Amino acid sequence: xxxxxxxxxxxxxxxxxxxxxxxxxxxxxxxxxxxxxxxxxxxxxxxxxxxxxxxxxxxxxxxxxxxxxxxxxxxxxxxxxxxxxxxxxxxxxxxxxxxxxxxxxxxxxxxxxxxxxxxxxxxxxxxxxxxxxxxxxxxxxxxxxxxxxxxxxxxxxxxxxxxxxxxxxxxxxxxxxxxxxxxxxxxxxxxxxxxxxxxxxxxxxxxxxxxxxxxxxxxxxxxxxxxxxxxxxxxxxxxxxxxxxxxxxxxxxxxxxxxxxxxxxxxxxxxxxxxxxxxxxxxxxxxxxxxxxxxxxxxxxxxxxxxxxxxxxxxxxxxxxxxxxxxxxxxxxxx
Numbered sequence: 001x002x003x004x005x006x007x008x009x010x011x012x013x014x015x016x017x018x019x020x021x022x023x024x025x026x027x028x029x030x031x032x033x034x035x036x037x038x039x040x041x042x043x044x045x046x047x048x049x050x051x052x053x054x055x056x057x058x059x060x061x062x063x064x065x066x067x068x069x070x071x072x073x074x075x076x077x078x079x080x081x082x083x084x085x086x087x088x089x090x091x092x093x094x095x096x097x098x099x100x101x102x103x104x105x106x107x108x109x110x111x112x113x114x115x116x117x118x119x120x121x122x123x124x125x126x127x128x129x130x131x132x133x134x135x136x137x138x139x140x141x142x143x144x145x146x147x148x149x150x151x152x153x154x155x156x157x158x159x160x161x162x163x164x165x166x167x168x169x170x171x172x173x174x175x176x177x178x179x180x181x182x183x184x185x186x187x188x189x190x191x192x193x194x195x196x197x198x199x200x201x202x203x204x205x206x207x208x209x210x211x212x213x214x215x216x217x218x219x220x221x222x223x224x225x226x227x228x229x230x231x232x233x234x235x236x237x238x239x240x241x242x243x244x245x246x247x248x249x250x251x252x253x254x255x256x257x258x259x260x261x262x263x264x265x266x267x268x269x270x271x272x273x274x275x276x277x278x279x280x281x282x283x284x285x286x287x288x289x290x291x292x293x294x295x296x297x298x299x300x301x302x303x304x305x306x307x308x309x310x311x312x313x314x315x316x317x318x319x320x321x322x323x324x325x326x327x328x329x330x331x332x333x334x335x
Contacts, residue, residue: 002056002108007049015053019060023088025130026298028233028257028264029219030065030086046070047081050116054109056093061105063088064113064139068120075123076335078116083219084128084330087137106138113142122335129329140331148333156301158323160263160292167288170322175281182282185275186239186252190290193232200236201226203253211267216314219266228257235290237268237283241275252279256287263291264300267314280317288321303328 005012020031047067054062066085071077079085093105117125125148129137144150158167168176182188191200208222228234234257238250254268265287270279284301291299301318 002054002104004108004112005053005055007051012051012053015055015060016051016063019053019063019088019090022090022092024091024132025088026259026262027086027130028228028259028262029083030080030088031233031259050078050120051080052112054105054112056102056105059093060090061093061102062090062109062138064109066116068122071124076120078120078122078125079127081224082221084126086128086130087132087139088130089132091133110138110142113139117142117146122333124335125331125333127331127333129331131327131329136329140329143331143333146333148331151305151330151332153303153305153328153330155303155326155328156318156321156323157326158288158299158301158321160288160297160299164289164292167322168285171281171285172320175317175320178278178281179285181277182239182279182285185242185277186279186282187242188237188239188282188286189250190235190237190286191229192235193230196226196229199249200229200238203238203250204229204236204255206271207253207255207267207269210269214269214314216267225255225257225266233257233259235287237286237290239279239283251275252283254280254283254287256291258291258294258296260294261296262298262300263287263294263296265302278313280313281320284317284321299323 005015020026047069050066050068052064052066053060064085064087065080066078067080069077125143127139127143129140140150171179191197204226205222208225225234229236234255236253236255238253240250249271251273252268252270255266257264257266265284268280268283288299301321301323302314304315304318
């Protein structure tokens with residue numbers, strides 16, 4: 001017996017939380033706690049949540065994070081509070097140790113997505129296929145059949161169950177030297193829900209603006225990031241130059257979001273007056289250590305389009321800390 005539980009159903013939160021706890025990737029932006037913050041946010045008031053869970057024999061199998069809104073040009077958009085819509089799987093629902101799901105559950109998922117698209121008739125749909133368990137989502141198949149355009153992306157996933165010594169050995173030598181420089185020359189601190197100050201909020205606003213300007217395309221709004229920090233779902237790593245007693249503002253900051261199991265690097269930057277030395281490596285190394293202390297087992301360095309071969313600082317960082325490459329698919333459907 002298969003069923004679809006939609007967001008408005010009183011049973012949705014229970015099933016969704018059970019599935020997300022067993023999602024292989026557990027992206028922090030799609031956690032229920034993050035969703036609750038979004039629903040209370042004034043900036044999210046014009047979004048209608050159409051998320052749903054597919055149930056098989058009383059257990060959640062698939063879920064989809066999905067919202068609808070009308071943008072400033074009057075276009076109907078499907079995504080997830082400014083992010084791409086995304087799907088999630090319950091790895092405990094696999095039939096065997098291979099990547100097999102029951103065919104009926106797949107068909108129910110695809111039928112419901114088709115029904116929503118036919119009902120809403122969106123002008124734009126953006127969807128992130130996490131390629132969970134090494135397989136393409138059934139949602140991607142539906143969208144491709146409707147003429148959607150796929151963009152192949154690469155994410156770097158670092159295994160935090162390794163020892164700190166093993167983690168550091170996987171980092172490129174050039175980055176290790178930058179980490180050592182940062183540890184010698186920076187006072188590095190972590191700003192989280194316990195100690196997030198007005199100075200930290202100003203640093204967050206600065207690196208957010210820098211990310212927007214550089215085209216790093218932050219996933220969400222400044223307001224949402226600050227909420228995540230204050231709710232214990234994100235943290236900033238910051239560096240002050242040692243012996244600079246007259247300056248209280250950090251010369252470099254970086255932002256990370258996390259669940260109980262995964263941590264993601266989002267963006268970071270240094271101020272214009274900072275020395276001409278890369279500072280992010282030392283901050284990211286501190287974040288890796290902090291993530292381990294939080295109990296996280298996976299660390300995602302971010303994702304870039306597979307075709308992006310530019311030698312930017314961000315692309316160098318993403319490829320310098322070791323880890324396994326995993327494919328993500330960004331699917332864009334224009335009506």
